[in-house]
Amino acid sequence: MLEIDDLSLSYGPVEAVRGVSLRVPAGQVTAVIGANGAGKSSLLRCVAGLVAPSSGRVTLDGADVTAHAPEALVRRGLVLVPEGRSTIPELTVRDNLDLGGLTRPRAERRETSAEVLDLFPRLAERLHVHASALSGGERQQLAIGRALMSRPRVLLLDEPSLGLAPLIVTQILELVARLARETDLAVLLVEQNAATALRVADDGAVLHLGSVVAAGPAAELAEDEGLRHAYLGY
Amino acid sequence: MNPLEVLVGYLLGGVANGAVIALIALALVLTWRSSRVINFAQVGQAMFTSFIALSVQQATGLWWLAAGAVLGLVVYLLTLRPIRRSDSSGAIIATFGILIALQAGAAMIWGGDLVAFPQPFPASGIETGDRVWPISIYDLVVLGVAAALVLGLSLFLTRTGIGLAMRASAFQPEVVRLSGIDVRKTLALGWALAGIVGSLAGVLIAPISSLSPNSFDLLLILAFTAAVIGGLDSLVGAVMFGLGTGLLLSVVTGYSSAEDAPLAALILLALNLLLKPGGVFARPGARDV
Numbered sequence: 001m002l003e004i005d006d007l008s009l010s011y012g013p014v015e016a017v018r019g020v021s022l023r024v025p026a027g028q029v030t031a032v033i034g035a036n037g038a039g040k041s042s043l044l045r046c047v048a049g050l051v052a053p054s055s056g057r058v059t060l061d062g063a064d065v066t067a068h069a070p071e072a073l074v075r076r077g078l079v080l081v082p083e084g085r086s087t088i089p090e091l092t093v094r095d096n097l098d099l100g101g102l103t104r105p106r107a108e109r110r111e112t113s114a115e116v117l118d119l120f121p122r123l124a125e126r127l128h129v130h131a132s133a134l135s136g137g138e139r140q141q142l143a144i145g146r147a148l149m150s151r152p153r154v155l156l157l158d159e160p161s162l163g164l165a166p167l168i169v170t171q172i173l174e175l176v177a178r179l180a181r182e183t184d185l186a187v188l189l190v191e192q193n194a195a196t197a198l199r200v201a202d203d204g205a206v207l208h209l210g211s212v213v214a215a216g217p218a219a220e221l222a223e224d225e226g227l228r229h230a231y232l233g234y
Numbered sequence: 235m236n237p238l239e240v241l242v243g244y245l246l247g248g249v250a251n252g253a254v255i256a257l258i259a260l261a262l263v264l265t266w267r268s269s270r271v272i273n274f275a276q277v278g279q280a281m282f283t284s285f286i287a288l289s290v291q292q293a294t295g296l297w298w299l300a301a302g303a304v305l306g307l308v309v310y311l312l313t314l315r316p317i318r319r320s321d322s323s324g325a326i327i328a329t330f331g332i333l334i335a336l337q338a339g340a341a342m343i344w345g346g347d348l349v350a351f352p353q354p355f356p357a358s359g360i361e362t363g364d365r366v367w368p369i370s371i372y373d374l375v376v377l378g379v380a381a382a383l384v385l386g387l388s389l390f391l392t393r394t395g396i397g398l399a400m401r402a403s404a405f406q407p408e409v410v411r412l413s414g415i416d417v418r419k420t421l422a423l424g425w426a427l428a429g430i431v432g433s434l435a436g437v438l439i440a441p442i443s444s445l446s447p448n449s450f451d452l453l454l455i456l457a458f459t460a461a462v463i464g465g466l467d468s469l470v471g472a473v474m475f476g477l478g479t480g481l482l483l484s485v486v487t488g489y490s491s492a493e494d495a496p497l498a499a500l501i502l503l504a505l506n507l508l509l510k511p512g513g514v515f516a517r518p519g520a521r522d523v
Contacts, residue, residue: 048412074414086409088402099402102395103414150414 001025002047002078002154002186007056009039009046016042018210019056022188024154029177029187031201031218033194039210040190041083044158047188048080049073060154075103077153083162087142089132093123096131096142100149109149116145119175137168144176154186161193169193173200198222243368244488245481250373250442252480253380257435258450258457259464259472260383261428266466267391268400268424269310272458275329277450278336279305279429280436284445285344287437288351306429310422340447348449351440376438383431384473391469400424452496456483459503465513475514 002024009017016039024030032040046053049070058066060078070080087096097116101109117124120141126134131142140160147155157176161169173189177200180187191197198204201218206227214227221227258276265273283302309332357372391397399420402410407417436450443449460479464471482502483495506513 050408050411070411071414071416074412080412082408082412086406086412088405088409090405091398091402095398095402098395099398099410099413099415102399146409146413 001061002188003057003059004043004047005057005059007043007046007058008054009042009051010054011042016210017046017053020205020207020210020212022205022212022215024186024188026153026186027181027184028202029180029189029200029218031189031191031194031197031204032207033191033197033204033221034207036192038207040192040207041158042210043207044080044156044188044190045082048078048156050080074150074152077151078156079147079150079152079154080156081143081147081158081160083158087131087134087139087146089130092128092130093134093142094127096146097123097149100146103150108151112149112151116148119148119179120145136164137172140164140168140172144172148179152185154188155180157187157189159190159192161191161196166196169196170199173197176200194228195222240488241485244485246367246369246373247488248481248484249369249477250376250480251439251483252477253373253376254435254439255453255456255460255480256380256473256476257383257431257438258453259460259476260380260387260469261432261435262457262461263464263466263469263472264387264428264431265425266461267404268428269325269421270404271325271329272461272466273309273329273425273428274326274454274458275309275332275336276428276432277436277454277457278333279309280432280453281445281447281450282336282340283429283433284351284436284440285340287433288349288440288445289344291352302430302433303426304429305433306426307422309429310425337447344447346447348444348446351437351445353441357442372442379434379438380473380477383434384469387427387431388469396420396423455496456480456499459499462503463506463514465515468513468515471513471515 004020004022007017007020008015020043022030022032032043034040042051045051047058049068049072052067056066057064060076065073065076065078068076088099091099097113098109101112104112122138123141123145126138131139134142144157144160155176160172164172173196176187176189179185189197189201198218198221203216204218204221205212205215206221207213214221214224258280261276262272265271265276279302283305309329312328312332353372355372355375357370359366359368359370391401399410399415400423403415403417403420410417410420439450439453456479457476460475461472463475479499479502482498486495486498
């Protein structure tokens, strides 16, 4: 389980994340939703070790991993799929996937690769194609597939819906939710598309100007009309 | 001799020079592929390690190889690592500074005069019956070493995990970090490998030219020309056009004079930039920084 305790992050005088506390249990999807500029991506980048927090703690299965380097966190089972379909266009699909599994032994990499390709059969058909030639949805699948290659215990997903058709978003997020349940994966999903995120998530938190203004079961947050009007815009 | 035999003679005479130009071009491509930086200090490193090789030649024939890797690492640590956060043009300019420092350092340690480097293999033309060919055993060794290096490096970059991490680090270091790889180590390895290749080129050319702090300057221009024409990203392109540049220089020298040879290389570079600015073997976008 991933626990975020009173985490704050500042960029100079600007406080992007203010005292955020969250629990991300294994086997569940926890959604962090909020408008553009609410601090969602900053929160994920801080948890993933790409930026150091100004205060607070991040623990992974009880161990303090605050401000650990991203490469060290990957080896401990925490992986971020950053915003913008983080694939390497100049490499093939095969190479992109292999890159994600480089921290694992070669034999295990082959086994995981087969599992990932079962999960995303479209990638299996395009293994030797450069990632630049993939559609937006395929590239998002590849980004998630690359992250899964390291066999994570915690998956951080930053705005996977960005620029994708609603049907593709729903398919990808439902697949992630199924994966979380079936493999005991803890998923922290950051999304601007609140309706879709809350539909697949178990729990949720609403972020506004860097602070959590509401948290609870995703279904309850989705039903809260006041919350929807005030912060979620739908 | 008929005109065709003369031409073949000139071409064969350019093989060793071409192979060495190819190796330096290969080293330039390696640093480019791992970090998107052209290391203009490469020939300075080759010159410096050749002097070290000369100094320790009686003791052990392998020390220079370690020196090549160490110098590659030192240049990386002095240039790319501190400057990387700004942009790659800063690192490129810093490599010029390192080149000048290495040349000045070599002049202070070994002096500025040309010195002879011992030849490990015969460098005179191969004799068959009463005919002397314009190519030597040494030329063939240089060609063989270059071919083996290209093959080995290609396999390393495309078939190993470290090679994959090196290729990926050049494009999106953050994604590589988020895959659990220490990008600083892969960059350092890329520069160390390039250092080894460059040093090998220096030790191979020194016996058939001679050695001084500035004796490889022209080599840099020629290797840069070959790497650019090859597409900067392509090992095969660097080697093909490195060899081609060597052959062209030999032909121009033969028909005209040695003074005209660099001009021919520059005309080739200008034509390439006019007709195919991305390089012959480059994929679209491969040269974007």
